[in-house]
Amino acid sequence: MRYTNIALLFIVGLLIASCGSKETKTEMKQADIPKDWSDPHSYAKPLEAAVKHLNWIAQVSFKTKKIKASATWDIENNNADSIVFDTRNLDIHKVLVDGAEEADYYLGENNPVLGQPLVIKLPEGAEWVAINYSTTKDAEALQWLNAQQTHDKNNPFLFTQSQAILARTWIPCQDSPGIRFTYEAEVKSRPELLTLMSAENPVKKNADGIYKFKMTEPIPSYLMAMAIGDIEFQKIGEQTGVYAEPGMIEASANEFANMDSMLVAAEKLYGKYRWGRYDVIVLPPSFPFGGMENPRLTFSTPTIIAGDRSLTSLIAHELAHSWSGNLVTNANWNDFWLNEGFTVYFERRIMEELYGKDYVNMLRELGMQDLKKEVSELPARDTWLKLDLDGRNPDDGMTSVAYEKGAFFLEKIEELYGRKEFDKFLNTYFDKFAFETMTTEKFVSYLDSSLLSSDTALKAKLRLNDWIYGPGIPDNAPEVTSERFQRVESALKAWSDGAFEAKELKTAGWTSHEWLHFLRNLPDTLSNEQMTELDKSFGFTKSGNSEILAAWFEHTIKHNYKPADDALESFLVSVGRRKFLVPLYSALTEADPSKNRATAIYKKARPNYHSVSTNTIDEMLNYENDEE
Structure with missing residues (x-):
């Protein structure tokens, strides 16, 4: 019998549920790990002792912004005297092995990138280890948002981002993409919030705030994911659906209406989808990536909600990751x-x-x-x-x-x-x-x-x-031409040459991609009058399309177009997608080498960004956060 000193009631319930299940788990075996296995970003030694299955019991506190949990790992032990886990900024409280009262373990030297190895001594034939621990304020995978940082501004929100090596900041694990495991979880949070994971998910809230999860296909640690918030679900197809905050759910479902068609097209190309359901959750705007392919539950940025489904190739991308x-x-x-x-x-x-x-x-x-x-x-x-x-x-x-x-x-x-x-x-x-x-x-x-x-x-x-094994783009690269872009270039040249005014350009039916190409190819030298003409004709500064806005702002920064200043700051404060942040802060520093304007905006915006983004921008601006 497995025992931890955290949430005993929850554990008993989970064990009962597990015993009643007849479903066979697909577990990774040491034989599946290549004999020449190596990973410079993990301390693990899976050829000696490898994880197979995780039983995770967790209590989530928005008040303390911590997760208190027990991670019980089934292991495959090749007569090893120890097993090594990756950790970073975790508080380890207690370790048990095969029911022993307390196991010997130690944390190795801390590396600023890799964190610390957790080395647990194993008795002969050991089959499982249980690690009781808490996360800390330095858990970079976790972003705790207050109500004002969400779309609806009514309730707090938590989401994780484990790729590439941040799973170790919220779960002690063998944090390498080359090591797979199945998992079960039980999570308790605030009852007014819904909890989701990269697993089989609920579609409605529980009155007690306790949720159980199961992932029967083996996954690597970077695909461990969790989101907790005021979230609703809307069905799209038999295998597809979308989760979002109530104020975003209708727009999100409309934007992703073609998901079933995407799934059919993908299976037609490369075989059966093997993960059961394919659902998407639209996260608050601080999410640092366009999307993250967590199995069964793609995490998505709200910046692709454009109202015309023009940016949904990102969903096709995350689906393809399946x-x-x-x-x-x-x-x-x-x-x-x-x-x-x-x-x-x-x-x-x-x-x-x-x-x-x-x-x-x-x-x-x-x-x-x-x-x-x-x-x-x-x-x-x-x-x-x-x-x-x-x-x-x-x-x-x-x-x-x-x-x-x-x-x-x-x-x-x-x-x-x-x-x-x-x-x-x-x-x-x-x-x-x-x-x-x-x-x-x-x-x-x-x-x-x-x-x-x-x-x-x-x-x-x-x-x-x-x-x-060579640099750059080989000169035998496939030819890349777009007739639709050629028409955009012709129209742009005619305007640049003064043949007609911007409002006379024939842009009806242009997609986001054509507008993006138009903006990327604007002349390097634009007068304030030309910027005003473009903005008045096409409403770039007030665009609801984040791709268009970000591309336009690069020009407004470069040409010191003042009417866009407030919109630029609002965008940078509210949107945390690194794809947009890096070029915009770079443009700000190029326009003002003192970095005063960029730093002033960043100081306001930084609390809304995930660590994946702040790590990059901190270095770019040589920013020292005096609030920590």
């Missing part, structure tokens, strides 16, 4: 492109299925623009697909190189070997390596034996090493 990333996972963060490059490629195939090639060509060209810009700014070694992040924060690898260079590499394979053959390869790949991890080297070997070796002449044309 195959590339969640099903077949990069073994460590140096192989990040295996998650994201595949997913961008897959996302565009879904969008092509729904909206056609012309539409996808706009996405491809915007992606190439992003890639070229970032490649020009990064050190050459960081533009390889195979990264070298040893000794660094793995967030450093979250650039368009992994996403866009990876996707264009896969496009190149498709171009050379044909879509039919490449789709056949990918279907086999996702099936053969389902619920396993993948290294770049293992993928290259499998690709060569399964596809490339069938035609050595085409293999030479591919120049695989240039793509994976």
